[in-house]
Amino acid sequence: MALKITDECINCDVCEPECPNQAIHFGERIFEITSSQCTECVGHFDAPQCVEVCPVACIIIDPECRETPEQLTLKYQQLTQTPNDSLKLTKNC
Numbered sequence: 437m438a439l440k441i442t443d444e445c446i447n448c449d450v451c452e453p454e455c456p457n458q459a460i461h462f463g464e465r466i467f468e469i470t471s472s473q474c475t476e477c478v479g480h481f482d483a484p485q486c487v488e489v490c491p492v493a494c495i496i497i498d499p500e501c502r503e504t505p506e507q508l509t510l511k512y513q514q515l516t517q518t519p520n521d522s523l524k525l526t527k528n529c
C-alpha cells in the first residue's frame with residue numbers, strides 16, 4: 437500500500453526530507469506522495485518515516501493503491517536496481 441497525504445496537510449515540509457525514496461514533493465496546494473515511488477519504507481525502515489514525523493497525522497494508506505508486502509519489496513528492488521539489473525519497473529497502481 438502506498439501512502440497518501442490528505443487535505444489536512446499544513447505544508448510544514450517535515451516529511452519530504454525523511455523519505456528514503458524521494459517520493460514526496462510539493463503539489464499544487466499541499467505535499468503529495470508519488471505512489472510508484474512509495475514502498476511504505478519497506479527495504480529502508482521498519483515503519484513509514486513520513487507518518488512518524490507528521491505533526492498532524494494526515495498521512496494515510498491510499499485506498500486506491502493497496503499493495504502486498506511482496507509487491508512493496510519488489511518495488512524497493514526495482515527502485516534501487518542498477519542499470520544492468522534485469523528487473524523491470526512495474527506499476528501496481
Ligand code: SF4
Nearest residue numbers: 455474476477484486
Ligand atoms: S512511507 Fe516511506 S517511502 Fe512512502 S512516502 Fe512515506 S517516507 Fe516515503
Ligand code: SF4
Nearest residue numbers: 445446448449451490
Ligand atoms: S509532515 Fe504532514 S503536515 Fe507536514 S508537509 Fe508532510 S504531510 Fe504535510
